[in-house]
Amino acid sequence: MTPRVLCEPVAEADRVHRVVPVPMGEVTLVGDGHRLEGLYWPDHTPAPDRERFGPRDDEAFPEAVRQLGEYFDGTRRTFDLDLAPRGTDFQRLVWDELARSPFGQVRTYGEVAEAIGRPMAVRAVGAANSRNPLSIVVPCHRVVSASGQAHGYAGTVENKQWLLRHEGVDLPG
Numbered sequence: 001m002t003p004r005v006l007c008e009p010v011a012e013a014d015r016v017h018r019v020v021p022v023p024m025g026e027v028t029l030v031g032d033g034h035r036l037e038g039l040y041w042p043d044h045t046p047a048p049d050r051e052r053f054g055p056r057d058d059e060a061f062p063e064a065v066r067q068l069g070e071y072f073d074g075t076r077r078t079f080d081l082d083l084a085p086r087g088t089d090f091q092r093l094v095w096d097e098l099a100r101s102p103f104g105q106v107r108t109y110g111e112v113a114e115a116i117g118r119p120m121a122v123r124a125v126g127a128a129n130s131r132n133p134l135s136i137v138v139p140c141h142r143v144v145s146a147s148g149q150a151h152g153y154a155g156t157v158e159n160k161q162w163l164l165r166h167e168g169v170d171l172p173g
Contacts, residue, residue, distance in 0.1 A: 009086050010037045015054030018061050023072055023166075024159050027135070028053065033060040035084040038133040041155030048133070068136070072166070077103035085133045094128035101142040104167040108146050130154065136163065148172045 014032040030038040030053050040048050063081060070076035085095060097116050101107055107115075113125045132140040135155055141163045145151050150171050153160035164171060 008084060010035055010084050012052065012054075015052065016057040016060045017053035017055075018057055018059075018065070020061075020065055020068060022068065024155075024162055027068075027155075029061045029064055030054070031061065031084060033057060034063070035082040036061065036064055036134060036137065037084050037086065039064075039135050039137055040133070041135060041159065043156060044135070044154050046131070046154075064137070071136070074166075079137045081137060083134055083137065085138075087128075087131065087133070090124065091128040091131055094125055095132055095134070095138050098129065098132065098140050098143065099138050101139050103139075104169055106142050106144045106148070106164065106169055106171075108148075109143060110146060112143060139163075142167075142169075144171065 010032045015030060015037070016033050017028050017030045019026050019028050025042060028040045029036060030040065038048060067076055067079050067081060071079070085092065087095065093116050094112065097112055109122045109126045109129065110119070112129070113119050113122045116125070118124070129140045129143050130152060132138050132154065135141070141153055141160045148171060150157055150160050150164060161171070
């Protein structure tokens with residue numbers, strides 16, 4: 001099942017976070033303990049406001065932690081989680097389309113723009129992709145430039161390349 005990008009945001013008073021180890025270091029899950037509002041790298045770009053993550057809860061997001069573990073173990077290819085990212089209607093449209101990107105396959109920004117019915121919005125798709133607050137789960141790492149290069153990623157290009165290699169993708173260069 002493909003995660004769907006929900007429209008209702010998590011109330012700030014309900015927000016908690018959990019730090020989870022991953023093969024490349026760690027990520028921070030943010031949301032209400034069940035619905036994910038964000039999945040951030042330590043050096044996430046653009047940097048989220050960590051003051052708004054809420055209190056740390058090492059028991060929060062058990063399903064997300066389980067599914068991330070399965071993804072990194074190689075036994076999961078898609079995520080089935082409740083997602084509640086904050087963004088514009090256009091950003092959520094792009095993120096919803098990104099969530100449909102198959103494991104082990106890359107798409108260009110132009111292909112994503114075509115898929116959402118906005119073929120001239122390639123730059124806007126790139127901007128929405130760069131603002132995706134749900135790294136890995138909404139797989140923006142599967143989007144590459146028209147030349148097939150892995151440019152830009154909220155959690156460093158090295159992590160993007162690692163994730164793509166993990167999925168069996170060989171990129172040029």
